[in-house]
Amino acid sequence: MRCVIFDLDGTLADTSGDLIASANYCFKSLGYGDVLDAISDAGTALRGGRAMLDLGFARVKPDYDQTDVDAQYPVLLQAYADAIDVHTKLYDGAVEGVEALKSSGYAVGICTNKPAGLAESLLQKLGVRDLFDSMIGADTLPVRKPDPAPYVAAVEQAGGFVAQSYLIGDTITDRKTAQAANVPCALVTFGPDGQAVKALKPEALLHSYGDLMAVTKDLIG
Template identity: 55%
Template sequence: MAGTVVFDLDGTLADTSGDLIAAANACFHARGLGPLLDPDLDALIAFHGGRAMLRAGYARLPADALMPPGAEEEDYPRLLNYYGESIAVHTRLYPGAEAALDRLAEAGHSLAVCTNKPSALAEVLLRELGVRDRFAAMIGADTLPVRKPDPRPYRAAVEGAGGRMAESFLVGDTETDRKTASAAGVRVALVAFGPEGEGLARLAPEAMLRHFDELPALAADWLGK
């Protein structure tokens, strides 16, 4: 086998921001607050997780608005429930993602997912998107006692796919992915087609992907074949 390519999920393989923000707004609606987040303007916030979305929404309330203590902790499980019920309404794979997975597999590379999304939700989403069978391993936020940027989830993804760390790299979209790769001692390609776009170049990744069409050639260069 030529090597192992490990993917982050949200913001890397798929644009999940619309469904994530809809779940957060459902929490706000339940409190009579209306939609505090915008699915387009706040897409980047969505990729920082459920609690980040809740905090961002609450921060937009008028100064005289009274929120019950612990609202974030109360609403977080509700957000996950809303999200689980409508996980793939707006979510789509990024252009070229599925074709790139096919070409990587044809070249003999094994594929894995390493995400900070709860594993049950990640499994459901990958199945809904029709690509779960492309990945030999899937490591979620709660698969291990630690999550990215700790290198252990990445290592578990590589080993679960039957690969070797020295013959692997990560494809991601955040500073967390950059730090994960550094901690694991592997290279990272960050995508330029997510909400932050070319701004991710500030993290000095070994490569920037501007379209998934570029990934098979990068894998051939880094992993051979």
């Protein structure tokens, strides 16, 4: 079966606001206030909790080291879990696009570097978990993207064939994952990196979910 696998953060949903808030919770508890900005730091947010902590500590504590990050990472995860869907929104047309794929006979799944429990919680709260035939998170397997194993697992769990699949994402991690799995990659241009993803030379660019079916047919038929 032909299969389309989606990244989650920055691809299906803009989660940056809630991610930034969770990092700022850590910095406020340390007495630094709101160190990160929800708009200008959105790209860093979608690269994960540790990336946000690194950026924030670099601004307020130049002599920080990884013990600072390690100490705050579980605090960040709990803060995020407690307020995971306050600001998060699915991108326009995402639900309709996925529904159109399914009604046309494609399997669909998610492969994300968000911890699986958090990803499952978010998808449930957004009311879209049942749309996806698979969900592989950062800790589902011993490895994570850009290792190809999570992608392959997402395709197989969805009932698809890797040779008839492709990955939709928003970052170099997704581009490298697709290359490692030897499948096409489409990168969205409506995420925080915008048109800059062109430099990663994906097989396709997805400018809106209204174009999803056309891109899919071009890449895997």
